[in-house]
Amino acid sequence: MDDHSFYWWSKKLEERAGIVIPASRKQFLASNLNQRVHANNCANEEEYYAKVLEGPLGAREWAQLIDCLTVHQTHFFRHLPSVDLVQTLAREWYAQGEGKKRELHAWSVGCSTGEEAWTLGMILGTEAAAYQQAYFSVLGTDVSQPALSLARQARYDRDRLREIPSSYRERWCLPDDLGFSIHPDLRRRVAFATLNLLDKSAAPILSNLDLIFCQNVLIYMPRRTRHQILDRFAALLRPGGVLLLGPGEVMNWAHEEMTPVDHPRTLAFRRRERGKQA
Ligand SMILES: C[S@@+](CC[C@H](N)C(=O)[O-])C[C@H]1O[C@@H](n2cnc3c(N)ncnc32)[C@H](O)[C@@H]1O
Numbered sequence: 001m002d003d004h005s006f007y008w009w010s011k012k013l014e015e016r017a018g019i020v021i022p023a024s025r026k027q028f029l030a031s032n033l034n035q036r037v038h039a040n041n042c043a044n045e046e047e048y049y050a051k052v053l054e055g056p057l058g059a060r061e062w063a064q065l066i067d068c069l070t071v072h073q074t075h076f077f078r079h080l081p082s083v084d085l086v087q088t089l090a091r092e093w094y095a096q097g098e099g100k101k102r103e104l105h106a107w108s109v110g111c112s113t114g115e116e117a118w119t120l121g122m123i124l125g126t127e128a129a130a131y132q133q134a135y136f137s138v139l140g141t142d143v144s145q146p147a148l149s150l151a152r153q154a155r156y157d158r159d160r161l162r163e164i165p166s167s168y169r170e171r172w173c174l175p176d177d178l179g180f181s182i183h184p185d186l187r188r189r190v191a192f193a194t195l196n197l198l199d200k201s202a203a204p205i206l207s208n209l210d211l212i213f214c215q216n217v218l219i220y221m222p223r224r225t226r227h228q229i230l231d232r233f234a235a236l237l238r239p240g241g242v243l244l245l246g247p248g249e250v251m252n253w254a255h256e257e258m259t260p261v262d263h264p265r266t267l268a269f270r271r272r273e274r275g276k277q278a
Contacts, residue, residue, distance in 0.1 A: 001030035005045065009033065012049075017066050017143060018198040018221050032068040036061070067144045070220070074112040076119050076163040079215060081265035082244055086120060086211065088263070089242055090127040093210060094134055102134035104210045107236075110217030111140030114151025114192065115160075118182055120213060121190045122168045139206065141195035151192045154182040197229050208238045215246035226250050234258050237271040244268045 001009075006026050013019045021029045033045060040061060042048040052062040077083050094102050104124055108117035117140030128134035142148050157179045161169055173180045182190075197217070212233050218226040227250070233243050234255045243258065245267045261268035 001026060001033070006030075009045070013066075013069065014222070016062070016198070017196060018225055019066065019069055020220055020222055021069065029069065032065070036065050036068065063143075063145050067146050070144060071216075072112045072144065072147050074115045074216075076115045076160060077165065077168075078116065078119070078163075079246065079266075081263070082213070082215065082246075082268075083119065083123065085242075085244060085261070085263045085266050085268060086123050086213070087127065089211065090124050094127055094131055097131070097134070102128070102131055104128075104134075104136040105208070106136070106138045106211040106213060107206055107209055108138060108140040109197070109212060109214035109233075111142050111151060111192070112144070112147045114140055114148075114154065114190075115156075115163075116140065116213065116215070117151065117190050117192065118154070118172075118186065120211070121182075121186045122164070122172045125186055125189065126168065126171065136189055138190045140190065140192045142192075143194065143196045145194055148192045148194060154187055156180060198225070200232070206236050208241075209236050210238060210241045212237060212241070212243045214243070215249065217246075218249050219246070223250075227253055231255060234269075234271060239271050239273045241271050242268055243271075 006023070006029065009029060010021045013021060033048075037045060037048045040048055040051055042051060052058045052065065090104060093104055097103075106120050106124065108120055111117045117138050121136070121138045124136035124138065128136050140148075140151055142151075155178075158175065161173060161175065161180055164173060172183045172186050174183055214233070218229060221229070230243070230245075230250060230253050234257050237243060242261060244261075247265065247267050249267060255269070257272050258269035259272060261270050
């Protein structure tokens with residue numbers, strides 16, 4: 001792959017999918033692209049690009065390419081300080097619901113194969129159980145359709161059980177001969193949908209959220225794009241709602257509606273309550 005071609009493809013990938021491939025990963029891009037060009041019986045990259053622009057089949061192939069180029073690594077209960085903050089917030093919010101309907105809605109952004117969304121569900125579901133009428137929902141979204149189809153299956157290998165603390169494992173996981181599945185009580189409350197974070201028209205399906213959980217997703221994007229996405233997240237939270245990021249997700253982001261949450265080893269911001277000053 002020559003420099004011109006690398007520049008052209010990396011620009012297209014950034015514009016259409018928000019993915020940044022640094023020059024140091026040129027070989028990685030070239031070999032994945034080459035693989036897709038051959039798998040589609042195309043003579044060269046130009047013919048392949050014309051193909052990905054052609055209707056629904058082209059869109060499917062584009063999704064396949066993005067899937068090869070993005071990192072999907074994930075775990076249950078991946079970042080324990082953030083898990084601890086979610087538990088603290090859920091306790092606080094359900095307790096505040098005295099006399100009102102107790103309801104929490106969370107969004108797992110860039111949820112990959114689902115582990116993060118199930119983790120949030122396990123925590124919210126466990127805290128909700130302390131009350132007679134407490135509800136929650138989790139929406140997991142990702143740009144990768146293959147990852148989402150695994151998330152929807154809600155089935156994982158047995159060795160992944162080790163990632164889940166025993167009390168959660170006992171309540172929410174159903175082991176079988178091959179691995180384990182997520183308990184139907186939780187499956188009823190967690191849904192998955194395809195969403196590209198760069199698609200500005202798609203995010204407003206969500207609003208008034210209690211929690212937006214976004215970890216290891218924006219790190220692949222340029223600074224300006226990250227800030228624009230975070231500004232949009234802020235608008236989707238209810239007053240008092242929290243945006244919980246991965247510790248290295250962003251630097252120097254500030255928003256007039258958002259104040260930092262003080263919780264050890266986490267990066268989180270709370271949307272100001274109406275009428276409250278900083
Ligand atoms: C490394 S995984 C992180 C999974 C999970 N959040 C975690 O921390 O364990 C990054 C995920 O972000 C998704 N992603 C990357 N760019 C995206 C975009 N523009 N819109 C939506 N999802 C994206 C990838 O498909 C991938 O599944």
